[in-house]
Amino acid sequence: MWEQRDTLLSGAPVDYVKWDFNRCFTDAGWPGEPYPQRLWTEHVEGFYGLLDRLRAAHPTVAFESCSGGGGRIDLGVLTRTDQVWTSDNTDPLDRLAVQYGFSQLHPARVMAAWVTDSPNVQLNGRRSSLRFRFVSAMAGVLGVGGDLSAWSEAELSEARDWVGLYKEIRLLVQHGELYRLRAPEGGLSAVQYVRGDETVVLALLQAQRYGERPPALRLRGVEATAAYVCADTGAVHQGGVLLHHGIHTGLEGDFDAAVIRLRRM
Numbered sequence: 367m368w369e370q371r372d373t374l375l376s377g378a379p380v381d382y383v384k385w386d387f388n389r390c391f392t393d394a395g396w397p398g399e400p401y402p403q404r405l406w407t408e409h410v411e412g413f414y415g416l417l418d419r420l421r422a423a424h425p426t427v428a429f430e431s432c433s434g435g436g437g438r439i440d441l442g443v444l445t446r447t448d449q450v451w452t453s454d455n456t457d458p459l460d461r462l463a464v465q466y467g468f469s470q471l472h473p474a475r476v477m478a479a480w481v482t483d484s485p486n487v488q489l490n491g492r493r494s495s496l497r498f499r500f501v502s503a504m505a506g507v508l509g510v511g512g513d514l515s516a517w518s519e520a521e522l523s524e525a526r527d528w529v530g531l532y533k534e535i536r537l538l539v540q541h542g543e544l545y546r547l548r549a550p551e552g553g554l555s556a557v558q559y560v561r562g563d564e565t566v567v568l569a570l571l572q573a574q575r576y577g578e579r580p581p582a583l584r585l586r587g588v589e590a591t592a593a594y595v596c597a598d599t600g601a602v603h604q605g606g607v608l609l610h611h612g613i614h615t616g617l618e619g620d621f622d623a624a625v626i627r628l629r630r631m
Contacts, residue, residue, distance in 0.1 A: 375427060383427055385417075386432040387433040431447040450478060457494075458481075459572060465506060469505075474507070477506030481503045483516070484496075496528070504535070535559075546558075554570070555570050565628045567626040574618050588628075598627060
């Protein structure tokens with residue numbers, strides 16, 4: 367195992383490795399072994415040891431641990447990899463709940479989140495806007511896993527804009543303090559990241575009902591006595607108002623989403 371992987375990484379310009387763990391052992395153990403269960407711990411110890419050797423020998427290679435459902439997202443592997451594959455379910459609506467749960471224990475900087483195609487042919491046939499898919503995936507380590515050759519020029523142009531925006535907020539999302547403003551329970555949901563003078567809100571509306579305006583989002587982690595300017599509109603908001611009254615997102619209809627960027631003045 368070591369020789370094969372070391373040879374591959376030494377002989378090719380590889381800078382990223384996705385290490386999958388798709389299948390558990392079946393009928394684990396062997397005849398005559400008094401404690402066959404040691405296979406489980408020794409396998410993990412061997413896996414950790416191999417990763418340690420590879421990382422030491424190839425420090426510029428990024429490693430992702432891939433095992434949807436949490437089978438390989440433990441604290442031991444997080445000390446040895448750069449990010450993890452959150453789930454094979456990349457549906458942007460389903461991912462809101464997946465990411466909400468994942469973020470209870472793990473930081474955004476290790477949560478791989480991909481934009482994939484619409485309709486979702488893998489799971490449910492659901493159609494969603496490119497805007498909704500990108501904002502949903504911006505809550506972690508943004509990636510694109512769609513068939514770009516099938517995207518229209520308009521979609522590719524819009525995707526470039528979203529990727530450019532994510533690069534501007536990437537440090538804030540991946541290293542900022544996370545606040546869960548509203549849980550994904552069918553209407554408006556939102557997460558907020560704060561780092562220094564900057565804050566960003568990712569707001570997503572699953573569905574608007576009875577023509578009602580979505581509620582304002584009460585922010586957290588901002589100073590009540592400070593003023594904040596919106597990077598996109600230039601509007602100035604008082605911190606106390608953001609904390610106690612909130613800010614309206616302007617979202618409407620179904621599968622709408624917005625990124626709100628604020629900076630302390």
